[in-house]
Amino acid sequence: MSAHTTPAADHGHDHAHAHGHDDHAEPHGSLRGYMIGFVLSVILTAIPFWLVMSGVLGSTTATALAIMGFAVVQIVVHMIYFLHMNFRTEGGWSMLALGFTLILVVITLAGSLWVMYHLNTNMMPSVHDMRQMP
Amino acid sequence: MTQASGTPASGEAPVFYEVDEHPHPEGHSTMLGFWIYLMSDCLIFAVLFATFGVLGGSYAAGPGPKDLFDLELVALNTSMLLFSSITYGFAMLAMEKDRVKVTQLWLVVTAVFGLAFLSIELYEFHHMIAEGATPQRSAFLSAFFTLVGTHGLHVTFGLIWLVTLMVQVGQRGLVVANKRRLMCLSMFWHFLDVVWIGVFTFVYLMGMLR
Numbered sequence: 001m002s003a004h005t006t007p008a009a010d011h012g013h014d015h016a017h018a019h020g021h022d023d024h025a026e027p028h029g030s031l032r033g034y035m036i037g038f039v040l041s042v043i044l045t046a047i048p049f050w051l052v053m054s055g056v057l058g059s060t061t062a063t064a065l066a067i068m069g070f071a072v073v074q075i076v077v078h079m080i081y082f083l084h085m086n087f088r089t090e091g092g093w094s095m096l097a098l099g100f101t102l103i104l105v106v107i108t109l110a111g112s113l114w115v116m117y118h119l120n121t122n123m124m125p126s127v128h129d130m131r132q133m134p
Numbered sequence: 135m136t137q138a139s140g141t142p143a144s145g146e147a148p149v150f151y152e153v154d155e156h157p158h159p160e161g162h163s164t165m166l167g168f169w170i171y172l173m174s175d176c177l178i179f180a181v182l183f184a185t186f187g188v189l190g191g192s193y194a195a196g197p198g199p200k201d202l203f204d205l206e207l208v209a210l211n212t213s214m215l216l217f218s219s220i221t222y223g224f225a226m227l228a229m230e231k232d233r234v235k236v237t238q239l240w241l242v243v244t245a246v247f248g249l250a251f252l253s254i255e256l257y258e259f260h261h262m263i264a265e266g267a268t269p270q271r272s273a274f275l276s277a278f279f280t281l282v283g284t285h286g287l288h289v290t291f292g293l294i295w296l297v298t299l300m301v302q303v304g305q306r307g308l309v310v311a312n313k314r315r316l317m318c319l320s321m322f323w324h325f326l327d328v329v330w331i332g333v334f335t336f337v338y339l340m341g342m343l344r
Binding site for chain 2: 038048071079083108
């Protein structure tokens with residue numbers, strides 16, 4: 001038997017609780033998992049702050065791309081080590097909900113930025129730049 | 135018992151439906167339901183991020199990110215939220231071992247870090263508003279205060295929830311219902327930290343690069 005017992009198993013005196021719902025009682029991670037997640041998060045937070053504050057990369061675009069990359073990696077780290085996401089929790093329904101949400105998030109963000117960027121560049125004459133207004 | 139009505143008695147009767155209700159233990163779907171709530175919350179933040187992405191450069195001749203943001207303060211704030219995340223994790227580990235006192239202690243530490251985060255954020259907002267950088271000043275500031283303020287409001291409600299659960303655990307101990315509630319708050323708290331990664335990257339760091 002594994003040393004790790006789930007709370008449902010601890011209090012599972014009634015067989016109804018254990019029946020068919022083993023996948024629902026998700027593990028809450030281990031001390032090791034939390035520490036790995038924490039150390040990775042600290043590193044993945046410190047590097048982008050250092051990149052922006054020191055400006056070592058020189059180019060703004062390169063720095064922007066780098067910090068976005070670090071953000072994505074850190075979000076994945078949080079998902080795995082703090083939120084304990086995997087393809088098994090709730091029989092995969094958590095991951096399905098997350099996938100659906102991510103699609104909507106990408107459509108919302110990319111669509112808004114794309115459409116509004118073109119509206120700004122094509123419909124606003126540059127002579128009316130707000131910075132030149134009194 | 136589980137016999138469909140109107141079936142021939144010969145041989146084994148085909149079962150079309152279950153007459154006996156199979157057990158649905160209390161709270162067996164809470165975690166999935168709460169996760170779906172968090173995903174809907176994620177959509178709120180996605181819309182606010184999109185708004186900030188569109189309006190983030192519209193300063194209306196007012197102050198921009200470089201005039202307003204103090205990255206050292208933001209770094210301190212980020213570390214407060216990250217510390218509160220790991221201490222909540224320690225509370226969950228103590229909860230699994232049914233240690234009420236240790237769980238309560240880590241929850242207190244989490245609350246202190248959460249409160250520190252909120253205080254620093256409110257100090258920053260106060261500082262900005264005192265300088266005239268109010269939400270009414272420009273589209274950039276409206277979008278900024280809405281996005282960061284919504285996150286701060288979530289942290290506020292998370293703190294109220296945390297105190298409520300500490301009272302509950304104090305009164306009834308680590309019963310199954312309280313464990314389930316603590317697990318929901320755990321997901322909420324870590325989710326807020328995930329959103330904050332987006333905030334400090336896209337609002338503060340990218341703002342300084344504009």
